[in-house]
Amino acid sequence: MTRTLLVFLALGGAWVAYTQNPQGKQAPATQTKAPAPFNLIKIADDLYDIDGGQAGNVAVYITNEGVIMVDDKFEQNFDEIMANVKKVTNQPVKYILSTHYHADHSGGNTRWASVAEIISTRNAHDGIVQKKQSNAPDGMVPARVTFTDETDIFLGGKEVRAKYYGRGHTNGDAFVYFPALKVVHTGDMFTSGTPLIDYPGGGSIVEWTKTLDAVMGGLDFDTVIPGHGPVSKKADLLAYRNRAADMRTRVQTLIRQGKNRDDVAKFMTAEYKWAPDSLNMQWSLPGMMTELR
Amino acid sequence: MSRTLLVRLSAGVIALGCAWVAYTQAPAPQGKQQAKQPNNTISKVTDDLYAIIGDGGNSTVYVTNEGVILVDDKFEYDGQDIVDKVKSVTNQPIKYVLNTHLHGDHTGSNAMFLPTAEIIAHKNARDNMVKNKAPGVMRVVFTDETDIFLGGKEVRMKYYGRSHTNGDAVVYFPALKILASGDMGANNGPNVDFANGGSIKDWGKTLDEVLKLDFDTVIPGHGPVSKRQYLIDYRDVATKIPATVISMVRDGKGKDDIAKVFTANGGLFANPNVVNKVDQMMAELKN
Numbered sequence: 001m002t003r004t005l006l007v008f009l010a011l012g013g014a015w016v017a018y019t020q021n022p023q024g025k026q027a028p029a030t031q032t033k034a035p036a037p038f039n040l041i042k043i044a045d046d047l048y049d050i051d052g053g054q055a056g057n058v059a060v061y062i063t064n065e066g067v068i069m070v071d072d073k074f075e076q077n078f079d080e081i082m083a084n085v086k087k088v089t090n091q092p093v094k095y096i097l098s099t100h101y102h103a104d105h106s107g108g109n110t111r112w113a114s115v116a117e118i119i120s121t122r123n124a125h126d127g128i129v130q131k132k133q134s135n136a137p138d139g140m141v142p143a144r145v146t147f148t149d150e151t152d153i154f155l156g157g158k159e160v161r162a163k164y165y166g167r168g169h170t171n172g173d174a175f176v177y178f179p180a181l182k183v184v185h186t187g188d189m190f191t192s193g194t195p196l197i198d199y200p201g202g203g204s205i206v207e208w209t210k211t212l213d214a215v216m217g218g219l220d221f222d223t224v225i226p227g228h229g230p231v232s233k234k235a236d237l238l239a240y241r242n243r244a245a246d247m248r249t250r251v252q253t254l255i256r257q258g259k260n261r262d263d264v265a266k267f268m269t270a271e272y273k274w275a276p277d278s279l280n281m282q283w284s285l286p287g288m289m290t291e292l293r
Numbered sequence: 294m295s296r297t298l299l300v301r302l303s304a305g306v307i308a309l310g311c312a313w314v315a316y317t318q319a320p321a322p323q324g325k326q327q328a329k330q331p332n333n334t335i336s337k338v339t340d341d342l343y344a345i346i347g348d349g350g351n352s353t354v355y356v357t358n359e360g361v362i363l364v365d366d367k368f369e370y371d372g373q374d375i376v377d378k379v380k381s382v383t384n385q386p387i388k389y390v391l392n393t394h395l396h397g398d399h400t401g402s403n404a405m406f407l408p409t410a411e412i413i414a415h416k417n418a419r420d421n422m423v424k425n426k427a428p429g430v431m432r433v434v435f436t437d438e439t440d441i442f443l444g445g446k447e448v449r450m451k452y453y454g455r456s457h458t459n460g461d462a463v464v465y466f467p468a469l470k471i472l473a474s475g476d477m478g479a480n481n482g483p484n485v486d487f488a489n490g491g492s493i494k495d496w497g498k499t500l501d502e503v504l505k506l507d508f509d510t511v512i513p514g515h516g517p518v519s520k521r522q523y524l525i526d527y528r529d530v531a532t533k534i535p536a537t538v539i540s541m542v543r544d545g546k547g548k549d550d551i552a553k554v555f556t557a558n559g560g561l562f563a564n565p566n567v568v569n570k571v572d573q574m575m576a577e578l579k580n
Contacts, residue, residue: 117411119433122440142442145411149437152416154430 038077040084041231044181046158049225050084052077056105056227059185060085061178063156066094069116070176070185070225072108075137081108095119095153097162098143099187099227100173101127101201102136109141118143119151121164123172123202132201134282165218166211169195169227171202173211177219184215185225190237192229194272195244196280199287205248206291212241247272252292261289331374333367335381338510338518339469341446345378347371349398350514353473354379355466357444360388363410364464364473364512365399369428372402389413389441391450392431393475393514394461395421395489403429413439415452417460421489453502456531457482457514459490463503472508478527479514483534484566485573493574497532504528530561538574548572 039051050058055073058081067085072078085093098106098120106128109118120143127133128142145151150163161177169188176185188196189212197203216238224232250271254264265285268274274281333347335354345352349367352375361379366372379387392400392414400422403412412431414422419434421427433439441448449465457476464473476482477500485491504524511519534555541551548571555562555571562568 117433122438125440125442144442145413145433146440146442147435147438150416150435151439152434154419154432154434 038080038084040087043183043223043225043231047178047181047183048084048088049231050081051230053228054104056099056102056188057185057225057229059176059178059183059225060088061158061160062089062091063158064091065156067091068095068097068153068155068158068160069093070097071099071105071187072096072112072118074104074107075110078108078111092116094155095160097151097153097160097174097176098124099176099185099189100124100170101142102133102170102188102198103140105187105227106142107137107140109143110139113141113144117145119145119147119153119162121172121174122146122148123164123170124174125172127170127172127201133198134200135279165214166207167202167204168197168208168211169201169203170198171204175215175219177221179220181223182221183223183225184219184221186215186227186237188227189215190224190226190232190240192226194247194274194280195284197284197287199283199291201283203283203287204291205244205251205284205288209241209245209248212237212244216241248292251288255289255292261285264289329368329370331367331371333371333374333378335378336518337382338471338512342466342469342471343378343382344512344518345375346517349401350393350396350476350479351473351512351516353464353471353512354382355446355448356383356385357446358385359444361385362389362391362441362443362448363387363406364391365393365475365514366390366402366406368398368401369404370401372405375402386410388443389448391441391448391462391464392418393464393473393477394418394458395425395427396458396476396486397427399475399514400427400429403431405429407431413441413450415460415462417490418458418462419460421458421460425489451506454495454499455490455492456496456499457484457491458486459492461499463506465506465508467507469510470508471510471512472503472506472524473512474503474514474524476514477503478511478524480516480561482514482564482566483527483531483561484564485570485577487570487573487577492577493531493535493538494577497528497535500524500528500531527561534562534567535574535578538571538578542575542578548575551575 041049046062048060055077056071059070061068093116096116096118101124125142125146128140153160162174173187173189197205224237333345335343335345337343341356343354348371350365353364355362387410390406390410390412395418413433414431416434416436422430438451450462452462461475461477485493509521511524551571552568555568
């Protein structure tokens, strides 16, 4: 009887874990009955942002020889991205520059790989191949073309620059810069939330702010497309960088006072709204305990 | 009808006739004169890698089950011949063309491949092509390294610094331990293209870095498929040339004396592309 009860409880627990533990960040987007449609936001006559909550922001840069896109959200977002692109141009999507390897930014590769040339950092490629994202869907497709430092695309007389500035969210985050427009897409190195440090994917909270400093020092831009959240200004990126540095200092102080992981977890929940079962707790907290010791 | 008018009319008709003949006939013979006949052979290096040697720079053909990766595409008139030679060894289409540098004997067929393949080169190579108004300018460039993953295979294209120009990349096939060196190692050099950022001062150092790669076989920019030792010897020559110039200038020797020594040394030293550029080397090494 006791054993039966235990099995029953265990099964019940597994069910709760299964239903509550998201296929990651995409869970809300995929499981909600009627997900809100993406917003198509005009940044310039030839540059748009396809916003989308849980799915990363997609930049759409239009040239007279084709479209250059930044990121491609989840696999299931293919049709909606395509429909949004078609709202603003008849040009085909020729290139996709990936900011990093996570499924909410590169998941669409499975569909787009046969349509466009996908380019990412070498480390983003390796992250997909080595399945470093714990909640990634099966069968993710990496870019065929990778770079380590910088790659530039020249299309229809326009230029787009993708560059690696160092570790942060992962060890393979690219910033995509539109020099003619002074716009940069930061990927998840800047979002409307707190930094999600993917330590299993090579991320680092210590390097994060240095990387952002290099970007702000190295690129001349006014407008920022974050990985998630509204189109912002350079000052917003600086404020985010400073909040990240502040968070790091506070956590480091606690760790050096001898607080354990549970203490720090409670602090993060209270101060930064890190939910106990969140990816922040899974990916970031253990790594921070080590890195900030 | 006056005789004058008749003469004028006749002259007009003859002139028109001549113009017609010129219009219809001229293009053909002219075209034949200009169209050089390609002269290339394809040879197997491994089961999935071939070298096309003959006109212009050497091309390397890497076959995967998702397409072919081609290194360099010779002159414009070689384009169709490259396609034919590739077809003789695989049905796979050419998906990527990697240019080792800007020169027309390595990028001449770019314009033909551009609509169907992705062409990739170093950023400086592209900048030089734009500056020189060269045809077939690529859409994709890199600065340090770019890797192509196709059909489960990997090709690594890497920039190590200045040599023949300021935008020479080597192409490395890690699974085969083969390196396509471009003109960083070619039997018509070391030939420094100073106008496009080349450097005799840096050439040897750049090859020092290249030689850190683990390869056994070299497909040079020009000349037969060779062993690793070829590039080691080449590095030694490329290092000795500036050292010789510097020491002879210090001893008060002039351009002609230095050229004579290079000629007497024979081998790569005696190449006209070395001997005839001593003055430019002196200018670079003065700094």
